[in-house]
Amino acid sequence: MAARKLIVVFGATGGQGGSVVRALLQDASFQVRAVTRNPQKPAGEELSRLGAQVVKADLSQQGEIEAALQGAYGCFFVTNFLEHFSKDVEVQQGKIAVDLAKQLGLKHFVYSGLENVNKLTGGKLKVLHFDSKGEVEEYLKDNGVPFTSVRMPAYFENFLTFFKPHSEASEGAYRLNIPVGDVPMDGMSVADLGPIVVSVLKAPKDYLGKTIGLSSDRLTIQQYSEVMSKVLGKPFRDGKMSAEVYAKLGFPGAEEFADMFRFYMMKPDRDIVLTRRLNPAVRSFEQWLSENKDAFADL
Template sequence: MTKLLVILGITGNQGGSVATFFLQKPEWKVRGIARNEKSEACLTWAKKGVEIAQADFNDPATLKDVFAGATAIFVNTNFWDPFYNPAIQSLLAPGQTINDYCFQKEVQQMKNIADVAAKVDGLERLIVSGLCDASKWSNGKYKWVYHFDSKANGIDYLKETYPGLSKKMSVIHMGPYMSNWKGNLRLRKAEDGSIRLVIIKGTQNSLRPQIDINRDTGSLVHAALEAEPGKNIVGTAANLTWPDQFKTWCDMMGLPYGGLDEMSLEEYSKLVPVPGLGREIGEMWLFMDEFGYTGGEENVVLPEDLGVPCLLTSWEDYIRLEDWTDVLAKLK
């Protein structure tokens, strides 16, 4: 009997990876949800065999029909979507930051999704791409990791409001993306020709989970569905310190490793031109260093602990598989 997987956010990195993986599974049919079913990306997925449906996470009425018949649902809400939209600035309340706006938006989206998913007849599993509550687990020390807290608050609402749905759920705490090394990190060429990397002071020795989000999300979701529900799965193929990861990259690129430029949170925040982003990312690194990636979450497991196959991409393989031309050109 064919099973139906509904993917929220088919055009994103995570949703696309899940669709690619499950299209290879004849026992599964894939339905992808997007805001614009006529977009070029959606039309491309339709040609590959994905059933495309249109819905708006901000409008729960649009979710009822697209969830109908689902055996499993994969949920990934997008905190960052409004963050880089200049038009959103006019919607902020007096004194409200864009970070808080994105937080409120994502929490409400998760509530809308939970409200509808709880009423889907025949739904067997729910896999949520989530993160831990950094403010909670740090006892309020780190209050600016909004993109963690928003996902955690939405999941808490689901657990408290729909215990039956919660029993069908597993959460994948997606690690930092390996793809960040292709543009979102600050690399520079020093005067002596060596390559250096900017990090937040005091975080160089902490182990950080890393995942190839485009290649491996599908494998993680499949493993989560094959395993028993109720898990907090760390989406990681490698746990690496900054120096170890950076040295490996430099060695494989044939570049001289120059070390790390450590900055305070305040210095880093000023360095990042996007308002609110520097502090958001800086506090995330500090939280990870002090409290771990999942804070005090219960039932935390690694992919290899699930007892089912879950093939993931190592950091070394990721480096080999990617084209680094643009990154290297900026370091000349």
């Protein structure tokens, strides 16, 4: 029997990478090397127990990335802007990985990418954590590395953090202050990404050289509110906040996130049909919320 090809998964203890590692291990078509900055942490030890080879690497250290990629057929590469809030750092990390993938002859580089919003809008919008990934996508294409880019929509998990509803005691309801007007917003659980990446890796002829926009549901904020009201048994509504007001909320990154929502209102290309083909078990917002309703118990 031929040895199974090796897939290296970066960000293996994060949301995206963790989903990919678990899906690869469950599928068992590939060997799996999981990359994390601290293999001794409980999350790394858990991946080792599940059957992954867990190795240490910092995305800014070329030597460590090169060691992690040795002997690999392919990889899943994701960066985390929230670790440093630097577009330049994220672009540098991506370019290091692309250069090494070319040097080492990887046959399939699956990249967690996004659009270069600043370039697409002629400088009108600036979304650093999108723009950086867009630059790396362009670098991938220009360098001839065999690649597939998968572009996530808004995470359903964001409703527990960035999109967390605001309680309005005077109104007796919770408001969703997500400034996209009446434009439907694509979403998906980050936990459902893994099987999609496995499908892409198992069918390289179908997906090499392609950029895939992912989505499992497309709802207006009012519709998201209605689903939350139904599942959680509490009243939710669209806060009808504008991007202009959102940009002035004063927290770090408010203006950038406002531009991100403005970009969402431009309806970026996300393909629900293809997403469901790649992962038939991908969940709608209502399905995901029903399975995770306990996480909203403190509202």
